[in-house]
Every structure is written in C-alpha cells, then in structure tokens.
Amino acid sequence: MCTPADAPRVIAPGDPIAEFWMSRPGLKRVLIVIPHLQAGERLLDVLPALESDMRVQVMISTPETGYRWSGIREYVRRLEGLVIPWHQAVNTRFDLILGACNWGLAELDGPILLMGHGAGSLGSRIGHDGDVDRHNLHRDHLMLGDAVIPTVLALATDDEKGALGEACAEALPGAVVAGDPSFDRMLAGRPYREAYREALGAAPGQRIVVVSSTWSKHSLFGSDPTVFARLAEELPRPEHLVVAVLHPFVWHGYGRRQVLAWLAGAREAGLVVLPPEEGWRAALAVADVAVGDLGSVLQYAAGLGVPTLMSTCSLDGVRPGSPAELVSRIAAPLRLDRPLAPQVSRAEPPTDGEREQVVRTITGRPGQALNILRGTCYALLGLAQPSHKVPVSPASLPEPIG
Structure with missing residues (x-):
C-alpha cells in the first residue's frame, strides 16, 4: 500500500503529536482489525472482556488491500469506537492486535491474537484454486516467508491442533484451544x-x-x-x-x-x-x-x-x-x-x-471460550486480569428487517 506522507491521521493514542491532547497517558493500546462484518461480529463477542478495563484503549481499523467490501465503513462507524485509518495503524506500535481473519495482519506492529470467524478454525470450503487439502490452518494463511504471523492462534478444538501440526508446525507453539465464543452465546440464549x-x-x-x-x-x-x-x-x-x-x-x-x-x-x-x-x-x-x-x-x-x-x-x-x-x-x-x-x-x-x-x-471448550480468550489477551498485554468475572452474554434479541 502506498500512502502519501502527508495523509491525514486521527488524533489517537500512539501518535507522538497527539499525545499532547490525551487525558490518560500510558494506556495499553489494542487494535481490532475488521476487514469484513463476520470478523467484526466475532471480535465483538470477545471485546467485552477487555474494553471496560481503564488501563486499555481499544482502536479499530480496516485493512487496505486494494479491495473493500461495500458497507464496511458504515458498519465500523456504527460501532462508535475510535477508528483510525489503515496507514496510521501500520505505523503505530500496539500492545495487542485482535483479528478474526488474516487480512492485513502481517503489516502491523505488535503481538497478534488470531481467531476464526465461523464454526471451527479449519473451514469447509474448497478454495478458489480447487486444492481440497488447503484449509484455514494452512501455512499460506499463517506465515509470511519464514515468519508466523499470529503470536497466538486461537483454535476451536483439540483436533484442530493436530491438523495445525501437519499443515503448519511452525505455528504450534503459539496455538491455544479456546473453543467458540459464538456457540457459547447461543447456548446461553436457550433460556x-x-x-x-x-x-x-x-x-x-x-x-x-x-x-x-x-x-x-x-x-x-x-x-x-x-x-x-x-x-x-x-x-x-x-x-x-x-x-x-x-x-x-x-x-x-x-x-x-x-x-x-x-x-x-x-x-x-x-x-x-x-x-x-x-x-x-x-x-x-x-x-x-x-x-x-x-x-x-x-x-x-x-x-x-x-x-x-x-x-x-x-x-x-x-x-x-x-x-x-x-x-x-x-x-x-x-x-x-x-x-x-x-x-x-x-x-x-x-x-x-x-x-x-x-x-x-x-468447540473443545464449551462455555469457556470468553474466559480463555480473556486470559490470553491479558497475558499478551502483560497485565493482571481484573478480579471481576465476565459472564457469557446470551445471543442478542433478533431485529428483523421491517
């Protein structure tokens, strides 16, 4: 991506000039990367475990890959978070980067927690190249050259850990079986x-x-x-x-x-x-x-x-x-x-x-995904977890299109 040196930046933590206006210096900076809606929704399942912590500042950005899904800017704007342009994100050091899709993550500076955005981490779709052996834990998705992109890779099941070992053994040291926060919310909604x-x-x-x-x-x-x-x-x-x-x-x-x-x-x-x-x-x-x-x-x-x-x-x-x-x-x-x-x-x-x-x-950890992911996030941030528990939120009430 080629961005002019004078491209506008948002006044936000992490920018040396912007620090003059910041009321609370020294916050841990967390970036939520939203390339598409389904990734955004999965990250919103996890965000409540972090965003109320007064030691943390959450920011949002959308990767610039040459293509953009229609409506993604409007979706991100409706989240009412602090949105920064991608050229600013790639030039900012973060204490934690959360992604539910690998798009753009390799361009960022900071420890990355990557999770899936659907049922399981492997995926079920045959790719555009027709290779029936390629899945979402393949090295093409997880590595750039000889470097593993995610610092931590959140898997849904123990079986996926075995599949990861066969497809991309380099990513195994950073793998954690966390379950599925979305499925947990469905179960919590049953009552x-x-x-x-x-x-x-x-x-x-x-x-x-x-x-x-x-x-x-x-x-x-x-x-x-x-x-x-x-x-x-x-x-x-x-x-x-x-x-x-x-x-x-x-x-x-x-x-x-x-x-x-x-x-x-x-x-x-x-x-x-x-x-x-x-x-x-x-x-x-x-x-x-x-x-x-x-x-x-x-x-x-x-x-x-x-x-x-x-x-x-x-x-x-x-x-x-x-x-x-x-x-x-x-x-x-x-x-x-x-x-x-x-x-x-x-x-x-x-x-x-x-x-x-x-x-x-x-899921290999039913009902536990939010707590596992929370603990993983705080370990990457280098912070002690807050003492209060974060309950699993039931699935939101549906609002049909009128």
Missing part, C-alpha cells in the same frame, strides 16, 4: 426462547424454519435464489414462520437494496429477513428446523440439535473431511428440484451421538 420467538414475530405454536445461505455459486442462494420464496409459499403460513439468514458477503456483494428487492415476493409471502449483523444466533436457538448449505450456520444448527436439511448442490463446494462434510452425513438431503414442504416436514433431529460429533468440530 430466552420465548423472548426470541416474540422478537421474530412467531405466534404461539408456530414452527420456526430458519433458512440460511452462505456465499458462492454452491450456496443455497447461489443454487436457487427462489428458495426463500418457495419455502414461504409452500409451508402453511399459520403453522410455520420462515426466517432468512444470508451471509454478509451476499448483502455486501450485491447491496442491501438489491437483496431486499430480490426477496420482495418472499417477504410478501411471510418471509422474515434478518440483517447480516445479528439475530441469526437467536433464531437458531429457537429453530424447529434449519435449512441450509455448507456454511457455518447449518453446522451450528446441527450442534444445537436442530433438525437440519442440507442442499445437495452445496456438496460440490465442500472440502472432504471438513465439518460441513460431517453435517452432510447427518442432515437430511435437501433436493431443490422437488417440492420443499414435504422434505421439511420429514426432517429429524440428530441423535445425541451425531450432535456430539458436530459439537466436537465446533
């Missing part, structure tokens, strides 16, 4: 079932069918963009509430106005559409059936014990041996060339053994 149902607009006794699509041509939406309308029209409306969850890349790749225009007919038929930021976890916590593809949402649904149907079209994009491939063996097949309502009505929940299999691919 709030009625509040979640009410927020979604479900009537008493109405079955909630959550329909999710990841991105790519193999996704549910990529295979059949009419699937949301078909489900809303085929499933008897008084007995069913169909809730749509689309991956942020769908929203940001095409634009909110366009996506809502494509879904207008389905919404008229009763489809409830959730925004990309939040709501999907609460919907899964109360789902009676989940319909989806190779994306993380269906993996979380199976881990929660929800009856699942997986689009057979999405299997073309699934890496063999991945978590999504496991779910494909447990979920009922969804065939888009046949009527959908009978398939939904036949969906069965996974057995206890099947559900436990999926959970083992999601």
Whole structure:
C-alpha cells in the first residue's frame, strides 16, 4: 500500500503529536482489525472482556488491500469506537492486535491474537484454486516467508491442533484451544426462547424454519435464489414462520437494496429477513428446523440439535473431511428440484451421538471460550486480569428487517 506522507491521521493514542491532547497517558493500546462484518461480529463477542478495563484503549481499523467490501465503513462507524485509518495503524506500535481473519495482519506492529470467524478454525470450503487439502490452518494463511504471523492462534478444538501440526508446525507453539465464543452465546440464549420467538414475530405454536445461505455459486442462494420464496409459499403460513439468514458477503456483494428487492415476493409471502449483523444466533436457538448449505450456520444448527436439511448442490463446494462434510452425513438431503414442504416436514433431529460429533468440530471448550480468550489477551498485554468475572452474554434479541 502506498500512502502519501502527508495523509491525514486521527488524533489517537500512539501518535507522538497527539499525545499532547490525551487525558490518560500510558494506556495499553489494542487494535481490532475488521476487514469484513463476520470478523467484526466475532471480535465483538470477545471485546467485552477487555474494553471496560481503564488501563486499555481499544482502536479499530480496516485493512487496505486494494479491495473493500461495500458497507464496511458504515458498519465500523456504527460501532462508535475510535477508528483510525489503515496507514496510521501500520505505523503505530500496539500492545495487542485482535483479528478474526488474516487480512492485513502481517503489516502491523505488535503481538497478534488470531481467531476464526465461523464454526471451527479449519473451514469447509474448497478454495478458489480447487486444492481440497488447503484449509484455514494452512501455512499460506499463517506465515509470511519464514515468519508466523499470529503470536497466538486461537483454535476451536483439540483436533484442530493436530491438523495445525501437519499443515503448519511452525505455528504450534503459539496455538491455544479456546473453543467458540459464538456457540457459547447461543447456548446461553436457550433460556430466552420465548423472548426470541416474540422478537421474530412467531405466534404461539408456530414452527420456526430458519433458512440460511452462505456465499458462492454452491450456496443455497447461489443454487436457487427462489428458495426463500418457495419455502414461504409452500409451508402453511399459520403453522410455520420462515426466517432468512444470508451471509454478509451476499448483502455486501450485491447491496442491501438489491437483496431486499430480490426477496420482495418472499417477504410478501411471510418471509422474515434478518440483517447480516445479528439475530441469526437467536433464531437458531429457537429453530424447529434449519435449512441450509455448507456454511457455518447449518453446522451450528446441527450442534444445537436442530433438525437440519442440507442442499445437495452445496456438496460440490465442500472440502472432504471438513465439518460441513460431517453435517452432510447427518442432515437430511435437501433436493431443490422437488417440492420443499414435504422434505421439511420429514426432517429429524440428530441423535445425541451425531450432535456430539458436530459439537466436537465446533468447540473443545464449551462455555469457556470468553474466559480463555480473556486470559490470553491479558497475558499478551502483560497485565493482571481484573478480579471481576465476565459472564457469557446470551445471543442478542433478533431485529428483523421491517
């Protein structure tokens, strides 16, 4: 990235000139790196463990890679944090850098904690190069030359540690099995079932069918963009509430106005559409059936014990041996060339053994992720942890798009 020497900077801790205006010198500087919404949302699961500490200043920046997702600046602005431009971030020394995607991290100065932003750390998608052996713990993702990029790599499960040893042994010394903070929040939300149902607009006794699509041509939406309308029209409306969850890349790749225009007919038929930021976890916590593809949402649904149907079209994009491939063996097949309502009505929940299999691919430390990540952050900061506990926050109430 080439930035003019006189490019404007934000008055913020870490800038020698800006220090004149700072009221509290000597704070530990933490940078949150948000290249896309799903990384941002995962980091927000962890941020409450740090940001209330008066010894810490949190800043936010978005990598400049030559491309930017539409809407990311607006998303970051809504977080109301101290946002600094990328050229300033790469010229500032930080005491801790938090990322949930490797984009831009190698350019930064400071200890890096890298975590995943979906179900598990390996990922399930075959990459653009078609290499079925390449996953998110491959050395291409974790190293720059001979140097390991993350100081600490937060893994979801112990099995991933074995996979890391085979794919990038250099990163093993910095690996810690932390579990999955997002899954923990879903579990913590289970007692709030009625509040979640009410927020979604479900009537008493109405079955909630959550329909999710990841991105790519193999996704549910990529295979059949009419699937949301078909489900809303085929499933008897008084007995069913169909809730749509689309991956942020769908929203940001095409634009909110366009996506809502494509879904207008389905919404008229009763489809409830959730925004990309939040709501999907609460919907899964109360789902009676989940319909989806190779994306993380269906993996979380199976881990929660929800009856699942997986689009057979999405299997073309699934890496063999991945978590999504496991779910494909447990979920009922969804065939888009046949009527959908009978398939939904036949969906069965996974057995206890099947559900436990999926959970083992999601988290090796159920209920513990926030505390493990908190301890890891404070170790990197060189600070003693505050004595007060940080409870796991239940999934936020869903706010459907009106």
